[in-house]
Amino acid sequence: MPGMRIRAALAALLLLCTTMVLTSPTASAAPACGVLADGAADQANAAVLHACDQIGLDYSWGGGHVPGQPGPSFGICDPQNGAPNDCRVKGLDCSGLVRFAYFLSVGEDIIDGTSGSQFQTSRAVDRFAPAEGLDPLLPGDLMFFRNSKGNISHVSIYAGDGWMVEAPSSGLKVRMASATRSGYAGAVRLFEAGTSGQPAPGVNRIAYTDGTDLWAKDGPLDAEPILQEGDVKKFQLAGERIGVL
Template identity: 35%
Template sequence: MAAHRKPRQRSAGGTTARTAATLALAGAATATGLDGAGHAEPQLTPEQAKARVDQLYREAEVATEKYNGAKEKADAARQRLRDLQDEAARKQDRLNSARAALGSVATAQYRSGGLDPALQLVLSDDPDGYLEGAAFAERAGSRQNAAVGRVRAQLREIEQLRGAARIELKSLTSRQAELKRHKKTITGKLDAARRLLSRLTPEQRAGLSDGTDRASRSSTAARDGLTAPGSATSQAPSSRAAQAVAYAYRKLGSPYVWGATGPDAFDCSGLIQAAYRSAGVSLPRTTYAQINAGRRVARSELLPGDLVFFYSGISHVGIYVGDGRMIHAPNPSAPVRLAPIDEMPFTGATRVS
């Protein structure tokens, strides 16, 4: 016979200890993983904080260019949808008029009684007049058939337009969802950068901003005429490039705002688009499209007005102004400013034709 063993009792103390340990780990994970402000997170040095903030700004800029591209496509889809809807409405108006005309003919035929033509000829007080009328009716019938054919064709055209509009609406909805995703990424990166900066003392933040302050003072000096843009515009390869450079100089000190294209705030590609727009040149909205908007030039061949691009993902752009410098919209921590093109990894350059 099997021995009857009393079930082993679990230690209440052991269970309590394990539960406490689990809760403690969960609490630690919550503190460090959810709000990013856990006590176990190592304190960054000011230099490490600056490196991390710069990285977050670069990641936000990549998302910004994706947002700009999606917005450009969404705007185009919205315009195509409006055009299709307008064309469908115009064709519907013409269709309604054609249907009304056919309805009048049908009503008249119904009221005439639809008598057999031979009987109508016998009963007519004016046989000659009736015969002339019958010939007219036959011709009218041919025209009526043609009118019916036109109505059918209009119906097919309207249905095709509505089908195309449904496709554009689906595209627009997809683009809007994409915009929402990119916007969430951008705001998340920028919020993380702000939280990181908020942990530094005022003195540490001031130390991080020294470079920005120097660049800002340089930009202010250029705007005030202490560093005249005349030589840059005179060396530009075309009048359009010269105008774009002059515009960029006028915008020194303007704030960086992601998604902005001026006239008072810009992101990096927005500044370039606005500068050349002032010269009558239409450029694409994004950095990765702007690099293909002209003729590629080597770094050694740069002239004022050339577009200079940075990072492997072509996520940043400035406008070259000569002497190894550019004007660009850096990030939310700095306004539009003059800067050396060596301060970022150079990818390529384009001369706008």
């Protein structure tokens, strides 16, 4: 009798655990890659779609950084950076994906460089702080993330509705991923929302700081970085020197 009671108790416990597993919430599956929200500039929407076209492409550390030639390329083999075989893998890294998507979108190489230099781009028409969360973001915005040392180490393209397109890391492929992630450092917008071309590719933007706030203005690259009183976009990025030309 005691043995029967023990077996019955174990069976009841097993049934309870099975029920808990079956009814526990599961992570949301990624939606089909595409523009998942309204309001972005035409170029930004196009960049999202071009990034989606790379879904399934191999990640390659250093891939996509051939001078003057955006697009998949063989990367760099560097075991210390988790890329022991990437010189034999043709693909894109995170910033290479961003570069290629916007090149296909606007027909000009407007956002080359690493994630760190892309974060500092002088082409930004708006910037969003981590504390603002995802609410102000639109498709095509570039999302940046810091590593454990506090350095910008990753960039992705926001698709909308809490999802982004990214080239994640060696051994993985370009994919849709949740945009909610630790280490978020803020976002950059390259084209004004709801427009089809401000600033147009090739327009230079001068960015400078007065020690507290970041300012930017369209103009020639050799213009003096003096504080402008009008026709200026003011970015609230205290203490950072970003996009200084």
